[in-house]
Amino acid sequence: MSLRIAIIGGGTAGWMTANLLAHRWGAGKARITLVEAPEIATIGVGEGSTPTLKRFFEILGIAEAEWMPACCATYKAGIRFRGWSPASGVAQYSHPFLTQIDLHTEEAFTLNCRNRRLGLDVPTAPGDFLLGGVLAAQGKAPLAPDHFPFRMEYGYHFDATLLGQFLRDQALARGVSHRQGRVQDILRDDEGAIAAVMTDRAGPIEADWFVDCTGFAALLMRGALDVPFAGFRDNLFNDAAVMLPTPSAASIPVETTATALSHGWAWSIPLTSRNGNGYVYSRDFLSADAAEQELRAALGLRESPVEARHLTFQTGQLVRHWERNCLAVGLAQGFVEPLEATALHLVLNTVDLFMDHLERGRFTPQYRDAFNAVITDRVERVRDYIVAHYKLNTRDDSDYWRANRDNGHLSDPLLHILDTWFRRGDLVALLEQQPELSHFTSASWHCLLAGYGAFPPLAEMQREDVDFYRSRDLARFLDGCSLNFPSHGDALAQMKKVAA
Numbered sequence: 001m002s003l004r005i006a007i008i009g010g011g012t013a014g015w016m017t018a019n020l021l022a023h024r025w026g027a028g029k030a031r032i033t034l035v036e037a038p039e040i041a042t043i044g045v046g047e048g049s050t051p052t053l054k055r056f057f058e059i060l061g062i063a064e065a066e067w068m069p070a071c072c073a074t075y076k077a078g079i080r081f082r083g084w085s086p087a088s089g090v091a092q093y094s095h096p097f098l099t100q101i102d103l104h105t106e107e108a109f110t111l112n113c114r115n116r117r118l119g120l121d122v123p124t125a126p127g128d129f130l131l132g133g134v135l136a137a138q139g140k141a142p143l144a145p146d147h148f149p150f151r152m153e154y155g156y157h158f159d160a161t162l163l164g165q166f167l168r169d170q171a172l173a174r175g176v177s178h179r180q181g182r183v184q185d186i187l188r189d190d191e192g193a194i195a196a197v198m199t200d201r202a203g204p205i206e207a208d209w210f211v212d213c214t215g216f217a218a219l220l221m222r223g224a225l226d227v228p229f230a231g232f233r234d235n236l237f238n239d240a241a242v243m244l245p246t247p248s249a250a251s252i253p254v255e256t257t258a259t260a261l262s263h264g265w266a267w268s269i270p271l272t273s274r275n276g277n278g279y280v281y282s283r284d285f286l287s288a289d290a291a292e293q294e295l296r297a298a299l300g301l302r303e304s305p306v307e308a309r310h311l312t313f314q315t316g317q318l319v320r321h322w323e324r325n326c327l328a329v330g331l332a333q334g335f336v337e338p339l340e341a342t343a344l345h346l347v348l349n350t351v352d353l354f355m356d357h358l359e360r361g362r363f364t365p366q367y368r369d370a371f372n373a374v375i376t377d378r379v380e381r382v383r384d385y386i387v388a389h390y391k392l393n394t395r396d397d398s399d400y401w402r403a404n405r406d407n408g409h410l411s412d413p414l415l416h417i418l419d420t421w422f423r424r425g426d427l428v429a430l431l432e433q434q435p436e437l438s439h440f441t442s443a444s445w446h447c448l449l450a451g452y453g454a455f456p457p458l459a460e461m462q463r464e465d466v467d468f469y470r471s472r473d474l475a476r477f478l479d480g481c482s483l484n485f486p487s488h489g490d491a492l493a494q495m496k497k498v499a500a
């Protein structure tokens with residue numbers, strides 16, 4: 001029997017979901033329909049990814065040359081953080097995505113961090129220990145040639161609107177049917193499950209399973225099914241963003257930049273067609289007008305006629321991501337905040353896990369509670385990691401940064417991790433023994449904590465007789481590896497040629 005699945009909403013989350021479902025269940029197992037109201041715009045932001053987007057395209061068998069030029073996409077080896085911890089003496093640091101080859105250098109990095117926590121004056125800049133950091137510093141694409149014997153991990157920057165259109169065409173080619181209509185009502189059956197979604201011009205949409213991809217509106221989950229929302233306002237203060245594009249740089253960086261400003265932070269996301277810029281801030285501390293002026297000043301656009309776009313958002317998550325016969329995906333399920341660009345990462349996680357659990361339960365809700373527990377925990381652990389960026393800041397230029405530093409609403413897992421670090425404990429062992437404490441690896445935590453310079457003062461006595469960190473050997477090793485990689489510009493030009 002063929003399942004009827006209706007996806008409501010055609011933003012990035014809706015079309016990613018449509019492709020994933022069609023890829024796994026399309027041939028005979030499911031009839032998938034996506035309904036959207038084109039007059040309700042998609043959010044139009046969300047232009048940086050984690051390496052999970054690479055996995056998404058690999059699952060679907062779509063080559064980079066097929067989608068990247070069509071979406072003005074560039075490579076992303078990591079994120080450069082500027083100005084988050086000036087009092088520790090760190091003006092900026094690179095947080096690369098970890099790749100397989102970093103297994104050879106990660107130990108030296110964590111060992112140095114350990115020694116630095118004991119007071120020794122050893123280098124700890126994450127970007128000097130991990131290949132992605134070296135490539136970013138050299139402006140090289142993390143694109144390994146065939147003879148390079150290690151798998152590279154990286155993310156992308158892309159135009160969100162173009163990616164939505166690309167994924168729509170892919171989904172249609174995979175047999176997904178596309179209807180245009182605005183949801184006006186949602187009908188429930190006698191047991192409370194969703195029976196049909198009533199639209200203005202696509203008629204009633206009946207299905208066995210519904211996927212709520214209606215963005216922040218969460219029409220099915222929060223509207224019809226009344227699923228409560230657990231906000232993160234207690235420890236994530238940001239709730240608004242202002243955006244202004246600028247022309248692409250002559251040499252396109254391989255990193256997102258996240259620069260701390262007076263009451264939040266600004267992203268810089270390099271595409272081939274433009275640079276996306278946005279200031280994420282808290283309305284409790286800054287007005288929209290002041291945020292726009294500050295972003296304009298930071299970009300040198302004070303006098304520019306280019307119009308800024310403003311939006312507001314709510315951080316938090318549904319207390320259940322799967323309710324009755326409905327799954328929430330994307331902004332409808334919740335939002336942590338854009339730092340670390342984890343939203344599309346959670347989309348793939350959610351849909352993948354949903355399909356696994358539904359199959360395991362023979363297409364019944366048998367494993368719904370187990371699924372909900374995993375996803376809720378995952379979102380909370382992503383939140384913890386982002387909260388740590390704010391909690392550990394050492395800025396003193398506004399109440400906003402001081403309030404973040406004073407934030408006492410930390411979860412137990414986050415407190416445990418920070419406590420282990422500051423008590424000079426073994427974070428690697430902790431996260432190996434208790435992986436449930438974090439969604440991020442211990443190497444990622446070392447990048448964040450070392451990147452912030454979150455260390456005690458240096459010891460008075462330093463040992464000069466021991467080369468603890470083998471930094472010269474490391475540099476030679478990583479520089480040698482980097483010789484295999486093309487410049488970012490060459491890689492993008494080559495891809496365009498292949499695409500043509």
Ligand SMILES: Cc1cc2nc3c(=O)[nH]c(=O)nc-3n(C[C@H](O)[C@H](O)[C@H](O)COP(=O)(O)OP(=O)(O)OC[C@H]3O[C@@H](n4cnc5c(N)ncnc54)[C@H](O)[C@@H]3O)c2cc1C
Pocket residue numbers: 008009010011012013014035036037038039040041042043044045046047048049160181182183184213214215216217219241278280313329330331332338341342343344345
């Ligand atoms: C400031 C900011 C920065 C971000 N940066 C990143 C980032 O760098 N990386 C990342 O991964 N994510 C980021 N995100 C999150 C990312 O934008 C979203 O996760 C992603 O775009 C998916 O959005 P969506 O599809 O869930 O919702 P939307 O794009 O809002 O789509 C909602 C869909 O629902 C439809 N719809 C709504 N109401 C109705 C109705 N009544 N009837 C029919 N259809 C309806 C709309 O037409 C639309 O098609 C960011 C978010 C914000 C707010």
